[in-house]
Amino acid sequence: MKIKSLKYNFFMATIRMMTGILFPILIMPYINRVFNPVIIGKFEYANTIVTYFVIFTYLGIPTYGVREVSRYKNSKIKLSIIFMELLLILIITNIVSYLFYFLFIFYFEKNIELKFILYLFSINILFTTIGFEWFYQGIENQEIITKRAVLIRIISIVLIFIFIKEEKDFIKYILIYNLAIVGGNLFNLYNLKKYIVINRAVFKRIYPVKHLKSILIVFSSSIAMIIYGQMDIIMLGKLSSMKDVGIYSTSIKFIRMLTSIIPLFGTTLLPRLTNLYYENKIEEYESTLNKSLKGLLMYSILGFTILILIGDRIIQVFAGENYLESIVTLRILAIITILSGISYFLGIIILYSQKKEKIFLNSLILAAFSNLILNYLLIPQYKQNGAAVATIFAEILVILSVILFYKKYLHNIKILTRNNFKYFIASFMTCLIYYLLLNKIELPNIYLDILIKVMLIITSYLLFVYIFKEDISKEIEKHIRLSLKKLKTK
Template structure:
């Protein structure tokens, strides 16, 4: 009975996560064509360049606390006293690092001549640091309170969408757009902080009795991986911006779209992470293996067809999302498409396999090596190839990272049947789906129709082949549909 309850909770959390992903995707689909045309590559590039800088400050001030916090909260979510102590100690660390971060940022703004022309954007977007750091999003993920996260997410997305269309009317409104971007990313996190009183009680906590030193070692190990990963996400934009700021706008559109798709690929994993951690703590290895296999199947099921579809439909996607002025982004998107698969595998091995086992140092090693490789290729290729050079560097780095993680994970891979032949089914189905999309593209119709037809007929082909091959996820879906029909 308890197991059935757990499965229902996971399904609910996954559905709520999918709702957020759908709304987040819809938000990007709606605003990207609008904002790229209103601001243009130059002003959009300036805002995204500053956003990259602020993201670095957030990473350095929050350290590895979000990832560490999810694991620790998941372990002790049923112990209010321990939960309160964990939260208080992590909050104290955050307050100290955030203060240091603002001192450094304001020193940069007022004493570095390179930042004078973007000082106004930096000041506006610096709000993101404090709003993000006191958000405790990781706490709500750890206790699996997906309902609260979803409600807040919907409210913020609706309000920011309305504000965007009301107040961003021309290319000179880039400061307003920057502020709305801050509100979208973390403005609602004040609500998170206020809502904490429902779960914990700070009244009995004395600062003198807090022991933050013991938290620092695991936090810094995780932070090392986090900051190295950020190189993939932000250093590209910063290094391109140092050469050509307009090229940042050209790069950021396909990069954002790829990262948006990646969220869908890692959707189940983010829901299962607290549950996997809790299973290991309670030595529930039966459910642990079930969750791990389901998560890996899902990553293969989603990442392979999405990577191929993104490559084949890159031109149509860019023309719809950004317009012809961003046609240079097409090749960049094609180059980046393989990372949908490699990052999916890296996420599984790092955050779902090694991390809950307390072996985050091995994931950190792989990320640091990959980050160094990424920096070297960026340094060599960006001056000549700009956004496409950065894309090639990212793909190489995101391939090396998972290979290193595979080496460190080899001891545990047999237990979860990582190299099972049954996963070849996804490659076969994707190959046939790709041929269907290529055939559809031969017809001279507009981009919207090509994507729509590819989604419908390509999707039907993909699912149909997997059903013929009796793939687990599809067969389980058929069982659920039959059960629903039978009960109606």
């Protein structure tokens, strides 16, 4: 099997993630003006509920599958066996998940309208799990899933602007949202025939039970992550109001837009890192880890800087006047962009590539329980801002527990080195320049104002990174010089 280069896969994954960020940015101003916070709250509440059932159905296979598929990608027979084993597990979990999902709707959800919305969302469970993105990531073919994702997102945007005009179009909006999931994943399903074979020899060697122990550990980690990543919305819905859910979900949506880029480091690097570690190429393994850490820090600190500086303008433009309470919540949550990057690096990129997922699970369980307790204590009084503080505390606990108790597995990787600290200094200098020169300048066109300010913030930040002679900037400069030299020789 021809393997695409790491740079090409990273480039394709970046395109997919960037369009994933742009999609909600493009539709949010429109959707938030068509639907009030209560309607948005119902949508997010139902979407969060179905997300829990999707997590259960996946059973940790997306993360586990990437690693295992990457180990057998050079043998079509072995690749087919591992795929069929994981597919059989997914079929069983789908049946169980649908049973409990409909029982939940029937016995626990009393609101008739929410019941109907949850029934509409039910199709997500099946079609999310048959997307098989983990398979394509494992064979290091980001191209297929990227082309599919971009096409489906463009179609969805067009459909939303054509058919969503007023509040009574809420059901149409849910159907279009579901259509994007269904259509995209059917493409992935169709393309599988190129990579796997289904015959008697493959079926005779299938033994899915051997995967259960590792899958359950990964699944437990996913549950713990979802508890402190999604439980805030559920608890807000139960302990506060749907309006607060709408306000909070608007803020967290911007955070997730930025942090959605973070997993592309894992999905792109994990197959390669796994091979390096088990082939005992430790020097190359550590070098790749250090580069990925620098990339994560450079990106996440830049995201934090943008949210802190123009978070208020972003809410005003992309959410509207009904969501101004989200500004404070967004600024509280901004630090999550940095914390998520670090915890993902420690837990997924390092520990998971070494098959130490159980260690990461211990940290996540601690964080999940603390998040649950803090949400219960803070939400009744501080509402969406209390949920934000609880989420931050959970992320900090994950990082500290891994560093303090499991540092022997981190090899020679250190987070707060002198070189890495330059990103924080670049952020501070950018903030200083913004408040001195740009803060009081506002262009008549608010969209142009935000665009220009975002570009100036990014330029300023990257310029300071370059001035401080940070390692990644040196490497980029080296590549540019080599490219220019090749052009001149031609």
